[in-house]
Amino acid sequence: MGYRVVAISPTDGSAGEALGAIVAYKLGFRLINEQVVARVAWEAGVDPGVVADVERRKSVVARVLGGLGAIAPAATAELSGSPIVDDPAPRRDALRGLIRNVLWESAEAGDAVIVAHAASLALATRADVLRVLITASAETRARRLAETQAIGEAEAEKLVARGDANRADYLKRFYGVSTGLPTHYDIVLNTDRVAPEEAAALILTAARATSRFAR
Numbered sequence: 001m002g003y004r005v006v007a008i009s010p011t012d013g014s015a016g017e018a019l020g021a022i023v024a025y026k027l028g029f030r031l032i033n034e035q036v037v038a039r040v041a042w043e044a045g046v047d048p049g050v051v052a053d054v055e056r057r058k059s060v061v062a063r064v065l066g067g068l069g070a071i072a073p074a075a076t077a078e079l080s081g082s083p084i085v086d087d088p089a090p091r092r093d094a095l096r097g098l099i100r101n102v103l104w105e106s107a108e109a110g111d112a113v114i115v116a117h118a119a120s121l122a123l124a125t126r127a128d129v130l131r132v133l134i135t136a137s138a139e140t141r142a143r144r145l146a147e148t149q150a151i152g153e154a155e156a157e158k159l160v161a162r163g164d165a166n167r168a169d170y171l172k173r174f175y176g177v178s179t180g181l182p183t184h185y186d187i188v189l190n191t192d193r194v195a196p197e198e199a200a201a202l203i204l205t206a207a208r209a210t211s212r213f214a215r
Helices: 016-027 034-045 054-070 089-109 138-149 153-175 196-208
Strands: 005-010 030-033 112-115 129-135 187-190
Touching (some): 016 112, 016 196, 030 089, 089 112
Parallel strands (some): 005 129
């Protein structure tokens, strides 16, 4: 029996989001990406009381995640983001705590590919989760962002640098990780050298393998 969940942590411009969609389709799993997680946080954030109320919080999570079965990966990717970034710090922190709960509830349900930058750390204690880091050099990632978002190279480089800094800050504040290490993951793939199709094949092979080692 293979893993019940694949947690993909992508860096900006690494093609991790596209890989997640491919892997989810091939495995027949639900795709839970940053947009879906943000949707849950946004729905809960409409009423701040939801964040502090366990039962109401579970209701929001179950409603949104439960409706994903009929949503194809392409449609899922179109879900809009949340107001998390613009919220005052206390509220933002509460919503980020909610996001951790969303990741855990998604893993509890099983049969899911979760594409979120902190997913592997949030689910590190689960033996049924295959943890994958997708990355590439800053130059490659900036070039991809420039191409996909139709922006200049200088702006793309700033986006990569800002994204890396935000990710590092998030991991430090919420998981106590000052430096990301390869040992935080089961698989680390560099898409500078591994094509998306090859990377997806490697993840699928590992995901379908039996997990024999306790963490």
